[in-house]
Amino acid sequence: MLCAAWCASGEITFVEIIELRHFSSGDLRPLLHAECEIWQSQLDWDYSGSAEMVLRYVDSKILPGFAALDRGRVLGYAFYVLEGIKGVVGDVFVDRAHGSETASRMVEARLLQDLIGAIQDSPGVVRAEAQLLLLPTGMAAEPFGAARFARHPRLFMARSLESQATAAPHPGTIPFGIRTWEDGDFQQVAGLISAAYLHHVDAEINDQYQSTSGSLRFLNNIVRFPGCGTFDQQSSLLAHDLRTNQIAGVVLCSTIRADVGHVTQICVDPRYRSKGLGELLMESAAARLRHRNFRSLSLTVTQANHGAIGLYEKLGFSAQHIFDAFVWNG
Ligand SMILES: CC(C)(COP(=O)(O)OP(=O)(O)OC[C@H]1O[C@@H](n2cnc3c(N)ncnc32)[C@H](O)[C@@H]1OP(=O)(O)O)[C@@H](O)C(=O)NCCC(=O)NCCS
Numbered sequence: 001m002l003c004a005a006w007c008a009s010g011e012i013t014f015v016e017i018i019e020l021r022h023f024s025s026g027d028l029r030p031l032l033h034a035e036c037e038i039w040q041s042q043l044d045w046d047y048s049g050s051a052e053m054v055l056r057y058v059d060s061k062i063l064p065g066f067a068a069l070d071r072g073r074v075l076g077y078a079f080y081v082l083e084g085i086k087g088v089v090g091d092v093f094v095d096r097a098h099g100s101e102t103a104s105r106m107v108e109a110r111l112l113q114d115l116i117g118a119i120q121d122s123p124g125v126v127r128a129e130a131q132l133l134l135l136p137t138g139m140a141a142e143p144f145g146a147a148r149f150a151r152h153p154r155l156f157m158a159r160s161l162e163s164q165a166t167a168a169p170h171p172g173t174i175p176f177g178i179r180t181w182e183d184g185d186f187q188q189v190a191g192l193i194s195a196a197y198l199h200h201v202d203a204e205i206n207d208q209y210q211s212t213s214g215s216l217r218f219l220n221n222i223v224r225f226p227g228c229g230t231f232d233q234q235s236s237l238l239a240h241d242l243r244t245n246q247i248a249g250v251v252l253c254s255t256i257r258a259d260v261g262h263v264t265q266i267c268v269d270p271r272y273r274s275k276g277l278g279e280l281l282m283e284s285a286a287a288r289l290r291h292r293n294f295r296s297l298s299l300t301v302t303q304a305n306h307g308a309i310g311l312y313e314k315l316g317f318s319a320q321h322i323f324d325a326f327v328w329n330g
Contacts, residue, residue, distance in 0.1 A: 015107055017114055020065040020079060025055035028067065031074050034095045038134060042321065043156060044296065045256040049226040054079070054091070066114050068094065068107045075099065078111040080119050080128075083217075086207065087119030089130035089326075092140070105139070112143040116328075120147060126330040127207065133300070137322040149326040152205050155309065157317040158298040161261075161290040174241060174275055176248065178284050181236035186223075188247050189238070190215035196267035201304050205325045222252060222264050229254030229262045234292070235285040239268075239277055248272040251281040253289070256298070261289045263299035266308075278311050286315075 032051040039047035057063040057079075065079030076094030080087050092115065094108045119128045128149070132140055137153045144151065190212045197209035208214035223231045235253040240246060249268035256262045263285070268277045286297055299317065301308050302325070 014070070015075070015110075016069045017066050017110060018069055020058060020063050020067055020077065021061045023058060023067055023074065025059045027074050028055060028058055028077060031077060031093065031095055034097060035091075035093045035134075038093075042134065043256075044158070044260050044298065045229075045262075046258075049230065053226060063090075064118065065090070066111055066118075068111055070098070073098070076104075076107050076111055078115045080115055082119075082122060082125065085124055085126050087122060087125050087128040089115060089119070089128070089132070092132060093134065108135075108140070109143050112140055113146075116143060116147045116149075120328070120330065128326075128328040128330075129206065130326040131205070131300075131323070132326075133323050135323055137324050140324060140326070144324075144326040144328075147328060149328040150204075152201065152325040152327070153303040153322055154325050155301050155303055155319040156298065156321040156323065157301060157309075157312055158296055158320050159286075159312075159316040159318070160296050161286055161294050162296075174248075174272065174277075175243065176239045176277060176280060177242050178237050178239050178280070181223075181233050181238060181250075181252065185238060185247075186216060186219055187212075189250050190219055192247055192250060192269055193218065193265070193267055195269060198270075201302050205302065205327055218265075219252075222254070228264050229256040231264075232261065232289075235261060235288045237281055237284055237288075239281055241272070249277045249281050251285045253285050253297075255294075259293065259295045261285070261294050261297045263297065266299075278308075279315065282311070282315055 032055060036047045036051055039045040063079050065077060067074050068076035075098050078092035079090045081090055092108060092111055094104045096104045119125060133156065141151055193209060193215035194212045197203040203209040208218040222228060232253045232255050237251050238247055239249040241248050249272060250265065251263060252265040253261050254264050266278060266281060289297060299312065301312060
């Protein structure tokens with residue numbers, strides 16, 4: 001059991017940092033309920049499915065991480081998962097309703113410090129990744145920076161689906177066919193993703209993009225698990241070259257609320273870039289969601305990915321929030 005004393009302006013709080021395995025879902029439920037409200041108000045995202053999954057893992061006592069306890073009340077938590085030689089920070093959240101902003105940040109930093117230490121000390125772990133969507137950029141820079149993580153600011157962007165995009169359709173020189181995702185597409189799309197992200201900043205942030213087998217694991221997570229919303233087959237589309245039947249691009253979407261879609265992946269084979277295919281895929285997915293009365297569509301994009309941001313802005317997306325991704329290569 002680890003203990004930490006926190007002094008914040010005008011208040012002195014004694015907070016204990018305790019391993020998550022000592023808690024049950026009942027202890028953490030109020031905290032996760034508060035977190036769901038923040039996801040809802042800040043990102044228009046219904047996080048309750050993910051929260052329930054976390055609570056199930058907490059009950060099974062297999063989720064590595066820590067909770068911050070203040071006089072018997074859980075006011076924050078953080079967890080990670082190990083994937084072979086890599087540790088991935090799953091979440092960190094401190095309920096700001098119970099303390100000053102300064103005190104909350106200190107608890108957050110301490111949770112992260114302990115979490116990062118646990119990951120870096122795990123036998124065989126040589127890499128760690130984190131994407132903390134709720135924390136504004138710079139907020140967690142200190143604990144990650146101290147542990148030699150690189151920081152990549154990312155944008156959370158959204159657009160309304162209530163009106164058509166204003167962009168003029170791209171003239172297009174190649175005839176493309178569009179069809180919905182099928183279960184037999186995993187292997188081909190994994191190959192497409194690893195080719196599309198060769199020498200790309202996002203492959204530094206998520207090393208699954210660096211190989212076809214890693215991209216298969218990424219797809220498996222996106223399609224079968226609710227971490228990034230619930231996979232939506234009807235708006236997940238593949239574009240193929242009608243002359244050769246070659247898969248040229250893909251857009252994958254999930255639902256993060258009953259009426260809000262989220263693009264979890266969009267990429268185009270380098271040989272088919274700048275021909276309007278990215279735009280065609282995105283507009284086709286948006287049209288299908290609009291047809292089903294979805295009211296908005298969101299996505300995340302690395303700030304350094306200027307080409308993709310140019311495309312999204314052209315299609316009416318605007319940045320709502322900037323957060324950070326962190327990467328450590330030990
Ligand atoms: C982003 C990506 C999907 C765009 O696909 P694409 O088929 O090349 O895009 P389009 O041809 O439809 O481009 C449409 C518009 O987007 C903008 N755009 C696209 N790529 C751009 C680039 N590299 N630089 C600047 N603007 C760019 C332009 O405004 C372009 O309009 P224009 O052709 O009239 O100038 C593609 O570059 C890709 O797969 N990149 C690697 C993976 C990736 O970054 N995915 C996004 C992760 S968030």
